[in-house]
Amino acid sequence: QSALTQPASVSGSPGQSITISCTGTISDVGGYNYVSWYQQYPGKAPKLLIYDVSHRPSDVSNRFSGSKSGNTASLIISGLQAEDEADYYCSSYSSSSTLERVFGGGTKLTVL
Amino acid sequence: QVQLVQSGAEVKKPGTSVMVSCKASGYTFTGFAVHWVRQAPGQSLEWMGWINAGNGNTKYSQRFQGRFTITRDTSASTTHMELSSLRSEDTAVYYCAKDLHGGTGFDYWGQGTLVTVSS
Numbered sequence: 001q002s003a004l005t006q007p008a009s010v011s012g013s014p015g016q017s018i019t020i021s022c023t024g025t026i027s028d029v030g031g032y033n034y035v036s037w038y039q040q041y042p043g044k045a046p047k048l049l050i051y052d053v054s055h056r057p058s059d060v061s062n063r064f065s066g067s068k069s070g071n072t073a074s075l076i077i078s079g080l081q082a083e084d085e086a087d088y089y090c091s092s093y094s095s096s097s098t099l100e101r102v103f104g105g106g107t108k109l110t111v112l
Numbered sequence: 113q114v115q116l117v118q119s120g121a122e123v124k125k126p127g128t129s130v131m132v133s134c135k136a137s138g139y140t141f142t143g144f145a146v147h148w149v150r151q152a153p154g155q156s157l158e159w160m161g162w163i164n165a166g167n168g169n170t171k172y173s174q175r176f177q178g179r180f181t182i183t184r185d186t187s188a189s190t191t192h193m194e195l196s197s198l199r200s201e202d203t204a205v206y207y208c209a210k211d212l213h214g215g216t217g218f219d220y221w222g223q224g225t226l227v228t229v230s231s
Binding site (some may be wrong): 034046048101 | 209215
């Protein structure tokens, strides 16, 4: 069982916007602005999409954005494209004594 | 350009150990931490630990404490991870990932190394 909770799957049609949620606790998502998001294609390494809740690396499309409210962070993908079909993972810094970084269970995005 | 290149796939018997290496290039190796993350087949990502490539300090997930070690060779810009007392549940793809500059996250990842534990 992953430390952060994500929906197992989401779907949307091309051109639409979708949101993937990531729920943690005050010890991780809620306590720090250190949430990051990753995109992973089958058989490939993850790619950083968003860091520190809402910052985007220069090589990532501005169709990807992030936000946070309380213990829940969100990844928003606008103008959905077929190439966005992939798995998405959130991660957060954690003040837990047992581990420093935690991941979500992952969300499979299907573009209809 | 930044690259992390990992060693090849391994097949190990239960109870033995495995070492995976991660060679960095394209950035100042000693300026950033390197993390290790694994992904069991069909499962999510799991953080295992990190090493400060500059001073060699480490931090591990308690889940692996005692059987997981990360080291680095600054002359070769390479990080090594060793996992001992292997069991079938350790079958996974193991990734190294560079700490992000100016933020919290993993901005570059190795290609992954499949470790299969089977009798």
